[in-house]
Amino acid sequence: MTQKELHNPQLIKEANDRILRHFTRRHFLKESAMGMGALALGSFLTSCGSGASAAAAGAADVDFALAHPLAPKLPMFPGKAKRVIYLHMAGAPSQLELFDYKPDLMKLNGQDCPQSLLKGKRFAFIRGVPKMLGPQARFEQRGSSGAWISDNLPHLATVADEICFLKAVSTDQFNHAPAQLLVHTGTPRLGRPSIGAWTTYGLGTENQNLPGYVVLTSGGHFPDAGKSIWGSGFLPSVYQGVQCRSEGDPVLFIKNPDGMNRDLRKASIDAINNVNRQEYKEYNDPEIISRISQYELAYRMQISVPEVMNINDEPQYIHDMYGTKPNEACFANNVLLARKLVEKGVRFVQLFDWGWDDHGTDPDTAVDIGLVNKCRTIDKPVTALLLDLKQRGLLEETLVVWGGEFGRTPMMENRDGKQNPFKGRDHHVDAFTIWMAGGGIKKGYSYGETDEIGYSGVSGKVNAFDIQATILNQLGFDHTKFTYEFQGRPCRLTDVSGTVIDDIIA
């Protein structure tokens, strides 16, 4: 097979489809194609990844596909990014105190919000006429790119030239749960696959001893939309995110029970698989082969997961760089884990950090107090992540995305018509900032602009669908053609919307 043929999207799609056809048993997978294509499948797949060599010839492709739903697959076209780290700040951080510098807003500080900004708008908590609230942080232009970054993020400021800012992102959901779902699953309602599930469905994963899609949470709570936000929706459940935990077992039930050592576990699995093989001889059910391989994988995961989830082996300078806190469930530790996971070949790592909902109802949610403290917990680790990925040569192929589910209002929140006790901002759908780095995205670049007070985008406006389309594009997928048949129609992550943001692609 020539290089050109290898990247023939049609060929690749057919091969990948065929695996899933046998795997998912979905209705569109009607006929079992057992022709020449199937014969070629085994070698084709083993050529592009590890761990996929077993039982991969001829009529055995049924077995193969059942046993390896996460085997590495080629995308539609060569993508610049091979993996993604998505850092979601749940609660939605204020762009006006971090990246979107609006000196003119300061001039309006304390004045009544003009009616023109309120007319026909719906807010979560603002009622009546709120006051304008100027930026509550000092800003400076950073690096040779001159990106505006506030003093809240002094470390990140030093790597401004690695980052591409999207300054005019908008959404149409002003409540947390629906807005988070929109960002990650392409719909504000529950029940559709998350972008990580789509990614592992499309690309499989590079390390068969680890889950392909890992989720890490911090901040004391799950994101508002709960576990659905890393669910597999209508895709097979094997593609859902696996939550790795810093409390208890790193993956649920990964630890052998007390009194059961590793040798005995091995002996047990050997016995189980031996009996299962006898069962297979009798019944020829390919599911049995699959189960045998899943038990083997479970055994390998029992070693590899605790290993990769243990950050204690990292050298001290790395700990210092990330600002980790030993034995604590914190964002910094999760960021270091994210690097370890992508280094080991995990395809999609999703971090959720809860606690960015700065309404100003108490000091912890004040944009000049709580937000500042929250920034301190992410500034060092996020900066370290970019530098560390870079020094390991991983940044070029790893797409890092940072953002919340919406923005914050240039007005000070007046919950139920009363002035809040602290300086806070309400949920805002019209403009917020998301940034990306690595993965073939332009460095030191800023795309899109908001008006003088940061209320709406005036140029380079993008939404969740555009960002999803761009992420998929970097991974090698045309988001309009990357579909899964469900309820009688080919469904896609971006539904019927989305445009790749060509301007930010390096």
Add this chain to the structure above:
Amino acid sequence: MGKKKVLLLTISLVLIAVLVIYSTINHPVDYITQVKPILNKNCITCHGGVKRLSNFSLLFRSEALAKNKSGKPAIIPGDPDHSEMIRRLTLKDPEERMPYKHDPLSTSDIDILRRWIKQGAKWGDHWAYVAVEPVEVPKPKPHFFGLIPASPLSWAKNDIDYFVYAKLKEEKLQPSPEADKAILLRRVSFDLTGLPPDPSLAKQYLDNPDDQHYEKLVDSLLASPHFGERWTSMWLDLARYADTRGYEKDGDRWYIWKYRDWVIRAFNQDKPYNDFITEQIAGDLIPHHTDAQMIATGFHRNTMTNDEGGTDNEEFRTAAVLDRVNTTWQGIMGTTFACVQCHSHPYDPFKHDEYYKFMAFFNDSRDEDTYGDYPILRQFSTEDSLKLLKVCDWLKKNEPEQQAADERRFLKTWQMSINSTRADQMVNSALADTKFLTFRENASARFQQVNLDQKNRLVYRYNARIPDGVWTIHLDSLHGAVLQTIPIKPIKKKSDWAIVYTDFPPVQGTHDLYMTYSNPRLKGKLSDGVQFEWFHFTQRFPETGTKENKEIEKMYWELVNADVTGPPVMMDNPPSMHRNTYVFERGNWLVKGEKVQADVPHSLNPFPKNAPRNRLGLAMWITDKKNPLTARTMVNRLWEQLFGTGLVETLEDMGTQGAVPTHKDLLDHLAYQFMYDDGWSVKKLLKEMVMSATYRQDSKVSREMLVKDPYNKWLERGSRVRLSAEEIRDQALSLSGLISNKMFGPSVMPWQPAGIWHSPYNSDTWDKSKGEDQYRRAVYTFLKRTAPYPSMITFDGVSREVCTSRRILSNTPLQALVTMDDSVYQEASRFLAYRMLQESADKENPVDVINKGYEIAMLKPISKSKMEVLKHLYDTAYQQYKNDPDKTRDIAGLEKMHDNPETAAWVVVAGALLNLDEVITKN
């Protein structure tokens, strides 16, 4: 090649071509099987429900034959040569040729379309949209005009088998022999009750594995109380049942388990499926309905509500109503209707406005995304229930009938009330937490269109701390006539709410009510004076002047204020609170289009004559025997549960884009029998299925057959499917003897790892249940939507946010980790080991113990080679524990009788047994 040969070849080719054309030319073209697939595949994306490029659509015949943008019709029936459609399909210029920018249609496809137009371009109805008709059972027929009698099909046990056999014959396949008795016993037991068989029942059958005893076994399983529990697990996926409300806070939905219990009882009583559906859709509208029928309407109150701060209540009320529409179609009628929300259906005959006409049936219900989940059916204590009876009896005697009924409803549901979320034009007032109307100093708010006919009393639920507040209600404007001025009494305890009343002089008609509030004691403009939850306009309590009257009234107010809640139920608005329904342009609820009235799609059976245009009428339409979808959907669903795959694989979609039925005649036959012969009895239908020879087949398959029919589409063998999430848990508890047979009641919280629940703004915790509640069947496990029970999700259980028609089974390493390491399975292994030792003939003899263990799980003796493997495992484990008392105690348990290396090793073996493929599979 010589000229002669060329000539000969040409002649023969021409001859063949002529023959082919001749044989097909007069053959009538079938729209559904021949034409529609071509149109769906090649044309409808641009010329259908979504896009109608050049104003040409192929969805309905009237549209296809109408004039399009060019001013001419594209199809002229009878005249393919002048039909623009055929011309455009056959052009050479790629700019003009259709399908645009795609490969041209094959000549044979064009030929079909040409002949179809020639024959009049007749339309046809998709099979699933045509009423079920009786089907002839394809029994062998006598030959030679009846001279040679039909040979009876010895394999067949009932009619199902004739249908299956006919297909097998077409596919040149043979049925498989009957499965081994132990396998069949286990299969049918799991299928009907979700559990392994009870030992005595098992013995009865295994001792006499003949047809007669098989039927006895089936009858016993159908009569088991566990039957209802098993089928409820299935139904709850459709009903999207959960114990919490969903979204961010995901708080508890109190008492919704009453609905779950209703479903269990309904299955156990074999409630006819038409009644089963009617009560769930419209139990509240059935004349003289019972409380149970009210609880049944919880089906559509399982929709999520959003208590997140700052949410728009109307948005999430609307989302719930849309969900009811989609669930009704997907779950009960096997049709994907959600696409019609945004545009006419791209493939199926449903128009955009028909979605909203259908929605109108659900859009007039009383629920409004309130914190209290109103309306609820309040669950009184026994003592209070007696009081309730007394009060209602008295009211019946002393009030007009309607008024007494209204009072009774108010006591039981606090309805009909106006939720404070309906307030608008708020000044110095707000919806606290977006749900409770709060007044501050000099506050005002409006309630639109309140009907005051025959009302003279206002009952309201409120909360106030500070005395001297004055609340005034004006009619029609802020300074309009005063209906009443009410001093607000403070309530002592902070968390308490009270329900009190105020009387006012009667005013007729419908009015906008403007409420104002002021209180000189309030400190500053911004401190809260009073909060309201709802307002109930009614009539004064009857006055007879007797002592009894006084007592009854006192009881009445005690009941009104009783601190009880209950499951959410459906209830419709009274005419005075009617809610209009509009088309949402492109599915956007904020862009309202034309106003519509409740109706059903015209392409299906007509709305029954004399049926009311409400949910009850809708239920009558759904369960009408002429409804083509309801019975077929249920038959298909039950079939899928038993055989692993439906007769139409896409349970959620029997439309033109769904899977083609493998055995359409069989589906129709069973659907017909279900409705007309068996009175919608689910148990009879299931019995018919499990009694068939088709069901009883062995599941062994040769490699060759596996290639030929990998998914057993033609049913030439028995099905072999992994057990469901519920069954895997229930089996482990059952085999180990830990299981509790306790039925019904609040959901339970068995052990789960720490850190699963972390919802923001919600302090609910997972409080481990006590005693036998640890070991209840999985159907009773508390289900929190945003953080479901981990092992259930790992085994493909669903989080019940939306209606799920079928679980797609996966096979992952995380499943292995659950059954090997989850404490539940550890405990089950331990108790299974104890049981193996206790029940084996000689517990000193490992062979005996292994045999017993295997027999407990598989109901048959173990093979020699499997025995050797497990014996080896026992020996290995024994060697490990022999010299390690600490590990021994960890694994075998603390009790002295178990704390020995032998038992420890048996726990390891028992654990392996619970992980065997054959054990977690229904074979």
